[in-house]
Structure formats: C-alpha cells, structure tokens
Amino acid sequence: MLAEQRRSRILHEVAHRGAARVTDLAVLLDVSEMTIRRDxxxxxxxxxxxKVHGGATARRAPSTDEPGFAAKSVRQQAEKEAIAQAAAALVSPGAAIAISAGTTTWTFARRLSxxxxxxxxTNSIQIADVFHASPSPDTSVVLTGGVRTPSDALVGPVAVSALRQLHVDLVFLGVHGMDPGAGFTTPNILEAETNRAMVSAAQRLVVLADHTKWRTVGLSTIAGLDQADVLVSDDALPHDARKTLGDEVAELVLAPGPAVALPPDTHPVNAKPAHAIDAIQGDS
Known part of the structure; x- marks a missing residue:
C-alpha cells in the first residue's frame, strides 16, 4: 500500500470513529507504530x-463556526433522510409539536404531510415553507418571530417570548453537535436560548442528529444528553457514541443509513433499530 493510500485509510478511520489509536491503526494497516506516527x-x-497522545482525533471546527442553511443541506443527505423517516414514526395524528430550525429537522418536516x-x-422560515408548499386544511403552523441567523433560525427575545406561552407534546430538535461533556450544542448563543425555551415548552424532547455530530462542540449548550427522551441518529454512529448515548438518553434509535463498514465490535448499546420504535405520543 502506498503512503498516500495508507494516510487516506487513516483519515477514513479517524473520521468514522471520531478518534483512533496508533496501536489499532498499526494492526489494521499491518505496519509499524513508528510508520503510523509519521503518517x-x-x-x-x-x-x-x-494528533493527540497515543493517536489522533477528527479535527474540530471552531465552536463559533455556523455554516449557512444551503451549505448544511447538502451534507449527510442519506443519513438525514433515514433519520427523518424514523422520527416521523413518532408523530401521531392530532399532535402539537415544535420543530427547531436546521437541515435535519427540515428534512423531517417534509415527511409529515x-x-x-x-x-x-417552529422558528424556521424554511420549515414553515414546507407546510405552505403542501398545504393541509387540518394543519396549523405557528411561526415565531425573531432575528434571522445564518442557518435561517429565528432567535432572540421575540422568539423566546412566543415559545414561553406555548405547550406542545413533542419538540424535535436539530443540533450542531453532541458531546459527553458539552451536551447538545449550537454555535449561536441566541439560538441556544431560543431552543432552550422550545425544549421547556414540550413534554418530551426528541433530538435528531447524524453520526458526524458526535464530539462536535458548539459555543453554547442547549440541553444535556440526559435531557433527551429520544435521540434519533444513523447506524454509522461510532461504538463509543452508542455506549455513551445509550447510557445517557432515555431511548436511542439508530436509523439505517448508507452502507458503511463498521468495526466487528460495533454493536448497539441500549439502541433500537428504526423498525422497533415504540410510539411515545400516547405516553404524553
């Protein structure tokens, strides 16, 4: 194997797992640990x-980095579609739900027609437009006011004030990152405050986050991992994430995504496949 091919494989392993040890990479690629360290x-x-002691971790974006809606909408599209389909099974007819801004939640909204x-x-113009484009006479949409962010969320005091007067059965929350220490985060302080108000307005919290959000940390925390009643992710979620999230969230749902070769020891921990989702609306 050529050096560049080996380094490409190392990048794949680190990106997929979030981190990798020198010893494991040396065994996987059948080279010396010194060769891996040089790579x-x-x-x-x-x-x-x-590069960290004993290995390497995926490179993190700055905690204040906030990509625009268009840039995020083309990332992990297959995973977002799988997550959206699984999450839609949690919505019962007649429910009152809140949907935060984001491209994963936007994909989810398109499944609710x-x-x-x-x-x-919702505090998302994009999500409100989804229901406007496919109008249903028995669906009501409440759009909060607020200041528009680069990711097309409406945030700030107006949005928070509106949300504090409302009560919904479920909130479907999109996040910038999820981390054992930081919890569910966003790079925008005002969006974090708005999302916290949305979470407080709901009886149950459902977080929608693909596997790339693991160990990504935004500037401000929305909620701790243990506050999620359900976390819907995709089945490329790394083993350490499955274990940590399986211990923290009340229910972890892994939606089938694109075919990805996982390590042999990567098995769900306290996780349910998408087809085994229990309806939670009746418990509200």
Missing part, C-alpha cells in the same frame, strides 16, 4: 486531523 505527523501538518390534524410550532 499522523504528516496529516496533522495538513490540518487533516488533530401525511399526518393529519397537526399543530406545528
């Missing part, structure tokens, strides 16, 4: 990963 030096110099008699509260 990590080269990749770290390219800003392709972060067949659910009758919904009341939808």
């Amino acid at each position: 990590l030096d080269v990749l770290a110099d390219r800003d392709a990963l972060d 067949a659910v009758p008699n919904l009341t939808v509260v």
Whole structure:
C-alpha cells in the first residue's frame, strides 16, 4: 500500500470513529507504530486531523463556526433522510409539536404531510415553507418571530417570548453537535436560548442528529444528553457514541443509513433499530 493510500485509510478511520489509536491503526494497516506516527505527523501538518497522545482525533471546527442553511443541506443527505423517516414514526395524528430550525429537522418536516390534524410550532422560515408548499386544511403552523441567523433560525427575545406561552407534546430538535461533556450544542448563543425555551415548552424532547455530530462542540449548550427522551441518529454512529448515548438518553434509535463498514465490535448499546420504535405520543 502506498503512503498516500495508507494516510487516506487513516483519515477514513479517524473520521468514522471520531478518534483512533496508533496501536489499532498499526494492526489494521499491518505496519509499524513508528510508520503510523509519521503518517499522523504528516496529516496533522495538513490540518487533516488533530494528533493527540497515543493517536489522533477528527479535527474540530471552531465552536463559533455556523455554516449557512444551503451549505448544511447538502451534507449527510442519506443519513438525514433515514433519520427523518424514523422520527416521523413518532408523530401521531392530532399532535402539537415544535420543530427547531436546521437541515435535519427540515428534512423531517417534509415527511409529515401525511399526518393529519397537526399543530406545528417552529422558528424556521424554511420549515414553515414546507407546510405552505403542501398545504393541509387540518394543519396549523405557528411561526415565531425573531432575528434571522445564518442557518435561517429565528432567535432572540421575540422568539423566546412566543415559545414561553406555548405547550406542545413533542419538540424535535436539530443540533450542531453532541458531546459527553458539552451536551447538545449550537454555535449561536441566541439560538441556544431560543431552543432552550422550545425544549421547556414540550413534554418530551426528541433530538435528531447524524453520526458526524458526535464530539462536535458548539459555543453554547442547549440541553444535556440526559435531557433527551429520544435521540434519533444513523447506524454509522461510532461504538463509543452508542455506549455513551445509550447510557445517557432515555431511548436511542439508530436509523439505517448508507452502507458503511463498521468495526466487528460495533454493536448497539441500549439502541433500537428504526423498525422497533415504540410510539411515545400516547405516553404524553
């Protein structure tokens, strides 16, 4: 295997797992640990990963980095579609739900056209437009006011004030990142405050986050991992994430995503496949 091929494989492993140890990479690629360390030096110099003691971790974006809606909408599309389909199974006819801004939640909203008699509260113009484009006479949409962010969320005191007067059965929350220490986060302080108000307005919290959000940390925390009643992710979620999240959230749902070769020991921990989702609306 050529050096660049080996480094490409290292990047794949680190990106997929979030982190990798020198010893494991040496065994996987059948080379010496010294060779792996040199490869990590080269990749770290390219800003392709972060080298740490004993291995490497995926390179993190700055905690204040906030990509726009268009940029985020083309990322992990297959995973978002799988998550959206699994999450839509949690919505019962006649429910009052809140949907936060984001491209994963926008994808989810597009799955709800067949659910009758919904009341939808959202701080996203994009999500409100989804229901406007496919109008249903028995669906009501409440759009909060607020200041528009780069990711097309309406945030700030006006949005918070509106949300504090409302009560919904479920909130479907999109997040910038999820981390054992930081919890569910966003790079925008005002969006975090608005999302916290949305979470407080709901009886149950459902977080929608694909596997790339694991160990990504935004500037401000929305909620702790243990506050989620349900977390819907995709089945490329790394083993350490499955274990941690399985212990923290009340229910972890892994939606089938694109075919990805996982390590042999990567098995769900306290996780249910999408087809085994229990309806939670009746418990509200």
